[in-house]
Amino acid sequence: MAAGEEIFLRAKGRTFVGLTEDAEKEWRGPFCFIQAADPQLGLMKAWRIGDNDGGGDEWAEEVQLTRQAVQAVNKLSPRPRFMILCGDLVHAMPGTPYREGQERDLKDALRGTDPGIPLVFVSGNHDLGNTPTPATVSDYCSAWGDDYFSFWVGGVRCLVLNSQLFFDASACPALRDAQDAWLEEQLQSETLRPSHHLLVFQHIPLYLRRPDEDDDYFNLQTAIRENLITRFKNAGVKAVFSGHYHRNAGGCFDGLDMVVSSAIGCQLGEDTHGVRVVVVTADRVVHRYISLDQLKDRGMDEDLKQLLTSST
Secondary structure (H helix, E strand, O other): OOOHHHHHHHEOOOOEEOOHHHHOOOOOEEEEEEEEEOEEOHHHHHHHHOOOOHHHHHHHHHHHHHHHHHHHHOOOOOOOOOOOEEEOOOOOOOOOOOOHHHHHHHHHHHHHOOOOOEEEEEOOOOOOOOOHHHHHHHHHHHOOOOEEEEEEEHHHHEEEEEHHHHOOOOHHHHHHHHHHHHHHHHHHHHOOOOOOEEEOOOOOOOOOOOOOOEEEEEEOOOOHHHHHHHHHHHHOOEEEEEEOHHHHHHHEEEEEEEEEEEOOOOOOOOOOOEEEEEEEEEOOOEEEEEEEEEEEEHHOOOHHHHHHHOOE
């Protein structure tokens, strides 16, 4: 492992170094974190020229946007407890040209993150391949840490899932079954020993607008979606955070908030490059998508700051 790379391998053994249950199981009051998605180095040019199946041979724009996000997050006060990137870290699929360079340059951009703000990584379809294999999952884990794991922050249990194993595990059914067994164990543990809040992070959304919407490239298939929604609601999951859509979307139904955040990188709709600021209080999880320019110039919204400082 190259010098400095260890900061990207903090998810090991299905937990996250420094954010364990033993260290973080007690509620200590309100805090905030940053949810980002889809830096996807290489997509912006590929999208412009209509070569979305290619690996993207230029990615300077995405590197600059990632550096801008890092600089803006570093300046936030109060300091976020962590920043999580919800998948599609790079555009080039496993085993294709430009993959190595994109991963290298993304790591270089992210190394500027304040060491007091842990970086948490979620795997996306471009990180693993649309049909992942044991080899592509292993390569991802070697580069970025475990593909699914739990971590704790201030009494809040967080589950990071590999959503590609839900979407298409035809080439790795044993990995799908292992994650599902692990997830069931985590949800049962939450039922027996509830945390203050339970949050889920994955790349592909359960749904974009409504739980009963049609199947789409950008959501999980109906049967899988319904199964997960039932299990999440039974365990008391407060919110599911995702990316993948490159637009903001989501909705809240029966107390389960599906949060779909647009991208640091390429936008496929009318949203701007940005990240989501999430404030966790004793009884609420409040979030707002903020453009990188606004975050750099003005920080988080004043009402979010007020919520942080006034809640107990």
